[in-house]
Amino acid sequence: xxxxxxxxxxxxxxxxxxxxxxxxxxxxxxxxxxxxxxxxxxxxxxxxxxxxxxxxxxxxxxxxxxxxxxxxxxxxxxxxxxxxxxxxxxxxxxxxxxxxxxxxxxxxxxxxxxxxxxxxxxxxxxxxxxxxxxxxxxxxxxxxxxxxxxxxxxxxxxxxxxxxxxxxxxxxxxxxxxxxxxxxxxxxxxxxxxxxxxxxxxxxxxxxxxxxxxxxxxxxxxxxxxxxxxxxxxxxxxxxxxxxxxxxxxxxxxxxxxxxxxxxxxxxxxxxxxxxxxxxxxxxxxxxxxxxxxxxxxxxxxxxxxxxxxxxxxxxxxxxxxxxxxxxxxxxxxxxxxxxxxxxxxxxxxxxxxxxxxxxxxxxxxxxxxxxxxxxxxxxxxxxxxxxxxxxxxxxxxxxxxxxxxxxxxxxxxx
Numbered sequence: 001x002x003x004x005x006x007x008x009x010x011x012x013x014x015x016x017x018x019x020x021x022x023x024x025x026x027x028x029x030x031x032x033x034x035x036x037x038x039x040x041x042x043x044x045x046x047x048x049x050x051x052x053x054x055x056x057x058x059x060x061x062x063x064x065x066x067x068x069x070x071x072x073x074x075x076x077x078x079x080x081x082x083x084x085x086x087x088x089x090x091x092x093x094x095x096x097x098x099x100x101x102x103x104x105x106x107x108x109x110x111x112x113x114x115x116x117x118x119x120x121x122x123x124x125x126x127x128x129x130x131x132x133x134x135x136x137x138x139x140x141x142x143x144x145x146x147x148x149x150x151x152x153x154x155x156x157x158x159x160x161x162x163x164x165x166x167x168x169x170x171x172x173x174x175x176x177x178x179x180x181x182x183x184x185x186x187x188x189x190x191x192x193x194x195x196x197x198x199x200x201x202x203x204x205x206x207x208x209x210x211x212x213x214x215x216x217x218x219x220x221x222x223x224x225x226x227x228x229x230x231x232x233x234x235x236x237x238x239x240x241x242x243x244x245x246x247x248x249x250x251x252x253x254x255x256x257x258x259x260x261x262x263x264x265x266x267x268x269x270x271x272x273x274x275x276x277x278x279x280x281x282x283x284x285x286x287x288x289x290x291x292x293x294x295x296x297x298x299x300x301x302x303x304x305x306x307x308x309x310x311x312x313x314x315x316x317x318x319x320x321x322x323x324x325x326x327x328x329x330x331x332x333x334x335x336x337x338x339x340x341x342x343x344x345x346x347x348x349x350x351x352x353x354x355x356x357x358x359x360x361x362x363x364x365x366x367x368x369x370x371x372x373x374x375x376x377x378x379x380x381x382x383x384x385x386x387x388x389x390x391x392x393x394x395x396x397x398x399x400x401x402x403x404x405x406x407x408x409x410x411x412x413x414x415x
Contacts, residue, residue, distance in 0.1 A: 001175055002037040003029050004060035006052050008067035008077060009152055012041045021066045021157055028161050033175035034062065035226075044068050049080045057145050062169065067152030069118070069135035077149060078122065078138075085142055087122040092136070095119040095127060099134045125149075128164040132156045137164060146172075177230040181237050182213075182222040182256035185248060186406040190214040193221070197247050205236055216395060217402040220256060253409065261405045262290045268412040269300035274349040274379075276408075278304040279317055279342035281329070282356035282372060286401050302346040307338065317341045330357050330365035332373050332384040339375035340382055350412065351377040352404050356389070358396040372400050376407050379415070 005022045012019050019041060026036045037060055042048045044067070056063040068077030082088055096119035103111040118134045121127055128137030128150075135151040137160045148165055150157045169175075185193060190212050194201070201210055207227050213220035223240065225233040245252070253261050269276055278287050288304035291297050305316055310329050313319040319337045327333040338353035356372030357365055369391050375384045387403060389396040 001034050001062070001173060002060045003034045003062040003064065004037050004056040005039045006056060006063065006065045007039070007041045007152070008044050008049065008065065009041075010043055012067075013043060021152065021154060024154070024158055025064055025066075025161060028166055029062075029064075029169075030178050030180065032166060032170055033178045033226075034169065034173075035178065044076065046076055046080055049077060050084060053080070053084050053147070057142060060145065061173075062146045062148065064148045064150065064165070066150045066157055069149065069151045078120065081125075081138070081140065081147070081149060082122050085122060085124065085140060085147075087124050087140075089120040090123045092119050092121050092127055094129075095121065095136045098129070098136075102134060128160055128168075130156055130160060131163075132159050139165075139168065176226055176228055177233055179225045179230065179233040179237060180222060181241065182220050183241070183244075183252050184254050184256060184261070185219045185221060185251040186217065186253055186261065186402065187251050188219070188248075190219050193219055193248060193251070197244065200240075200243055200247060204240060207233070208236060208240060217399040217406070218261075222256075253406070261402070261409060263294060265405050265409050265412065266291070266294050266297065266300070268409065269350075270296065272412065272415055273300075274412065274415065275300050275302055275347075276350045276352070277302045277342045277346040277348040279338040279351065279353040280304060280306050281308055281313070281338070281354055282358045283354045283397055283400050283404070284308060286397060287352065287354070287404055290401065290405070302348050305342055305345075313338065317345070328365040328367065329363075330355050330367035330371055330373065332375075332386060335373035335375035335384050336377075336382055339377040339384075343377045349379050350408065351375075352408055353377075354400055354404060356387075356396070356400060358389075358393045358400075359391055360393060370396055372396065372403075374400065374404050374407060376411055378411050 005025050007019050007022055011017045022039045029036055040052055042052050099115060099119055100111060121138055122140060126139040128139055130136050133151055133153060133156040138149040140147045150160050204210060208223055208225045211222045213222060223237050225237050227233050254264055280287055285304060285306040291301050307313040307317050314321055317338055318341045319334055323333055335353050335355045339351045343351035353375040357367045357369050359369035370389045372387045372389050373384055389399045
């Protein structure tokens with residue numbers, strides 16, 4: 001079965017907002033065996049909407065439309081649906097009562113005739129109750145294709161999808177099963193991984209597909225299986241993962257929707273009752289931010305010094321001026337000193353330090369843009385790795401953060 005998603009709104013097309021609705025809907029449909037064939041964003045304009053509906057009807061079994069259901073004159077989705085379906089708007093008394101109840105309970109603004117117009121729905125539509133807003137969802141049919149119209153407000157749309165749309169699709173349609181399993185790998189690039197697992201990939205069953213999803217120092221490997229028997233799909237995917245383990249087991253850190261790498265680090269430190277401090281320069285506190293975003297971080301994380309300026313490395317972290325003058329702030333020697341000194345200062349078992357040149361200018365160092373040093377101080381040793389992270393500032397920082405967690409996890413599991 002195929003679905004198509006249409007999002008309506010000029011605010012999407014001019015870049016004013018990001019279309020998160022389609023991402024959510026696509027994930028929820030995949031969970032119940034519906035493949036999304038196409039996602040389209042269009043203007044809130046009559047001819048554009050009508051064309052999109054006609055084209056979607058030729059491709060999909062289910063079409064989900066979000067947006068264009070507000071009370072103002074520029075929201076014309078319902079009127080266009082009536083034209084498309086050769087239908088007419090009628091007043092739905094239950095929707096009207098709900099709108100009046102919302103206004104009387106939650107706002108001091110008197111209800112207007114414009115607001116009451118939201119109770120007008122196509123006569124043949126099945127109304128989907130929107131408990132969180134005034135615009136109802138609508139379930140309609142044209143020949144054998146189902147059209148579902150939902151408000152564009154994300155929290156309203158999500159509730160309708162979860163509570164109304166998905167249960168009704170499950171009830172009304174026979175669907176295949178679609179199973180995704182995504183492995184998270186760190187430490188090797190996409191092409192290098194592909195070379196390692198080429199024979200394994202070539203021998204995958206025909207109903208299992210592999211996708212490579214590289215991003216900032218990590219590569220996700222997504223296995224997708226599709227078929228009528230969910231147990232067969234699950235067992236087959238697990239079998240293939242077992243075959244994959246001897247090939248790249250040292251690169252696999254977990255599974256998507258399980259735990260992130262920083263969560264694995266947190267779990268390892270907490271279980272081993274070890275403590276951690278960070279000294280960050282080029283990452284600007286982003287390692288500490290990811291750590292403290294997780295509940296329970298205080299059990300192992302003592303704190304961070306964001307020594308962005310050279311004088312903070314000297315005055316607070318105690319890195320010697322002579323060392324900086326000799327090696328510059330972007331060097332293995334300074335990264336090592338930062339890690340050792342913050343470890344001592346905060347009396348921790350581990351410390352991680354970052355120093356580098358993220359660009360676009362070179363700052364207090366002549367190191368090439370993208371040069372990064374990451375130091376890890378453990379209870380027994382300290383080591384420093386040099387990386388070339390590219391020339392895009394945001395990507396340099398994020399790749400450095402990911403690599404720091406990767407190196408930390410490799411060391412904490414050895415204890």
